Amino acid sequence: MTGSDTRVAACLNPPTITELNASQGLPPWISLDTRVYLADRHNSTTAAAETSKGHAVQVSICFAHPPALSYVCIHCPGLQHANFASEPRVVRSEKQFLLLHLPLNWSTRLVRRSSEYYMYQAVPGRPPTLSRIPDPPGRSFLVARDLGIHCCGDGGEYILAGLCPSRDDAQGGYELHLYSSVSRAWTRKPAYLEKPPIEEQLPVASHKVIPLGGSLLGWVDLWRGIMVCDVLSDETYACVWFVPLPGLMPGNEADCHLCPWVIRDITCINGSFKLVEIELISLPPKNKDE
Known part of the structure; x- marks a missing residue:
């Protein structure tokens, strides 16, 4: 992959981590970065597919011990950075599945833009697979x-x-x-x-x-x-x-225009919803005499 583009500049340099080898055993859980990096990181997790235009797509996972973030790398040897309309992302992760979004741009014309989705799958005892949706x-x-x-x-x-x-x-x-x-x-x-x-x-x-x-x-x-x-x-x-x-909690009512991820998240565990909210409280300035 060649060329440079400000739209994907933030995902061109993967973080430096002490990468774990999947063949030697991995932690029971990881924290996965939703940003996908454009880099060639071939390892035992690598799987490949083709875009809708027949270009090769190679996906690898770089594992790290929590709380460090593990992350996904994509390598497309036949594409340039300008072919990405924006940064690729991890859309969803569920058990052995990762849904990836590649916002590809086949030309300068908007009508040629393509949002392509790929499912990465890692089943124990089998090689990982990648398939385009x-x-x-x-x-x-x-x-x-x-x-x-x-x-x-x-x-x-x-x-x-x-x-x-x-x-x-x-x-x-x-x-x-x-x-x-x-x-x-x-x-x-x-x-x-x-x-x-x-x-x-x-x-x-x-x-x-x-x-x-x-x-x-x-x-x-x-x-x-x-x-x-x-x-x-x-x-x-x-x-x-x-x-x-x-x-919303009282301290957050004025901030409902913000991205909700800043203060709220929810999941479902054993049939029960677990909602977490961080209340933002503005404290009055301290008196200089105190």
Whole structure:
């Protein structure tokens, strides 16, 4: 990969870490950087695929002992840095899966821009694999924040699910897009909110997608609430339930325009939501006489 571009300048120099060798055993968990670095780091985790234009893509993971960040490196020998419209990212991680987003730009024309997604998979006892996710029919691209991963047992299969506002429903419905690693094809069904909340509570963005147990996924708006959907339902349409989140703590109410990751995060552990919020409190200046 050659050339330089300010759009990807921050991901050209991977951090210096004491890298662990995957063949010698790894820690039970890691902290993974969501930024993907453009660098050739071939090791035992390396897997390869091709872009939609036939260019080679090589993905490797550089492991580090927590609290140091492990990170992902991508090497595309046939591309230049200018071919990236912005920085590549880790979209989701779930068990043995990593969903990666490569915002590629095949020319200076906006219409040639391509948001390509790749699933990296590491199953114990097997070589790692990398596969490109095809675009769903009738939709030019998917938004990274709308995508979640449902793991189908321990056999290495998965469902990639995207919940997004419908383009065809004037009533404000949704669409559930499902990609199966078995059929390697997309399906789509309408999705509707059961007992919709008032407009002021309705989620406007998916900050993250989390597994909730079974075949349930939750699309989280950290300001407002969670859209819950059974991605394996056999119904012809998908039902979506809204779970509101508690209001902001008093010290944070004036900062609702900030990125929510600064003060809030949520996960689901053993069927229970765990919400963490850091309250920002402004202390009055000290008296000089004190």
